[in-house]
Amino acid sequence: MFYRMYRIWSLLLLGAFVVPGLRHVSGIDIYTPTEVEAVNGTNVKLTCTFSSSAPVSLRSITVAWNFRPMNSGSDESVFWYQEVPYPPNQGRFKGHAVWSGDIMRRDASITLHEVRPTFNGTYICQVRNSPDVHGSNGEIVLRVVNKVSLSEIGILAAAVGGACGVILIVLGIFVAVRFYRRKHMGNDIELQPHQWKDPTVW
Incomplete structure (x- = not known):
C-alpha cells in the first residue's frame, strides 16, 4: 500500500515539473494578409x-516562399533566404521575385514584379529560427486582375466625398447669390435721385 502511494505521489510530482515545461514550448508566429489583389503587369508586395x-x-533565420497554383498542382519554390537572399534562377518567378524583408525587424516579405495571370494562386511563407522551428505557415491568396475592383470602403469613401462636394457647390452658389443681391441693392440706393430742399423754407 505504501509503495503504491509512493508511486502515485512520484508521478504527480514528475507531472508538476514536466507540464509547466511543456507550456513554455512555443513556436514561431507568422502574420500575413489573407488575400492580395494586383493589377496585371504591376508590382505587388507579399507581406x-x-x-x-x-x-x-x-544566421539563425531561414525563409522559404512557395507557390501553389489555383488548380492545386504541386508546390513551386518562389524564394529562399538564409543569411542572404536567393532569388529563383528558373521557373515562372525567375526575374520576378525580389527580397523586400528585414530579418532584424522580423520581416520576411518579398515583392513580385510585373505579375501575370499565371501568378494566381496561394503563396506560402515559412520562417524558421533555430532552435525555434515549430509553428504554422502564413498563406496569401494572390488574385491578378485587369483592373482594380472597388472595395466597399472605397465605394463608401467615394459616396461621402461626392456628397461633401455637392454640399460645397450648393453653399458656394448660395453665398454668390447673396453677395450679388447685396451689391445690386447697394447700386439701386446710389442711383435713387436725392430731393433738394431749400434751407430757407420751413
Missing part, C-alpha cells in the same frame, strides 16, 4: 512578418 521566442539573428 510576411513573424515573432519568435528565440533570439533572432541573420
Whole structure:
C-alpha cells in the first residue's frame, strides 16, 4: 500500500515539473494578409512578418516562399533566404521575385514584379529560427486582375466625398447669390435721385 502511494505521489510530482515545461514550448508566429489583389503587369508586395521566442539573428533565420497554383498542382519554390537572399534562377518567378524583408525587424516579405495571370494562386511563407522551428505557415491568396475592383470602403469613401462636394457647390452658389443681391441693392440706393430742399423754407 505504501509503495503504491509512493508511486502515485512520484508521478504527480514528475507531472508538476514536466507540464509547466511543456507550456513554455512555443513556436514561431507568422502574420500575413489573407488575400492580395494586383493589377496585371504591376508590382505587388507579399507581406510576411513573424515573432519568435528565440533570439533572432541573420544566421539563425531561414525563409522559404512557395507557390501553389489555383488548380492545386504541386508546390513551386518562389524564394529562399538564409543569411542572404536567393532569388529563383528558373521557373515562372525567375526575374520576378525580389527580397523586400528585414530579418532584424522580423520581416520576411518579398515583392513580385510585373505579375501575370499565371501568378494566381496561394503563396506560402515559412520562417524558421533555430532552435525555434515549430509553428504554422502564413498563406496569401494572390488574385491578378485587369483592373482594380472597388472595395466597399472605397465605394463608401467615394459616396461621402461626392456628397461633401455637392454640399460645397450648393453653399458656394448660395453665398454668390447673396453677395450679388447685396451689391445690386447697394447700386439701386446710389442711383435713387436725392430731393433738394431749400434751407430757407420751413
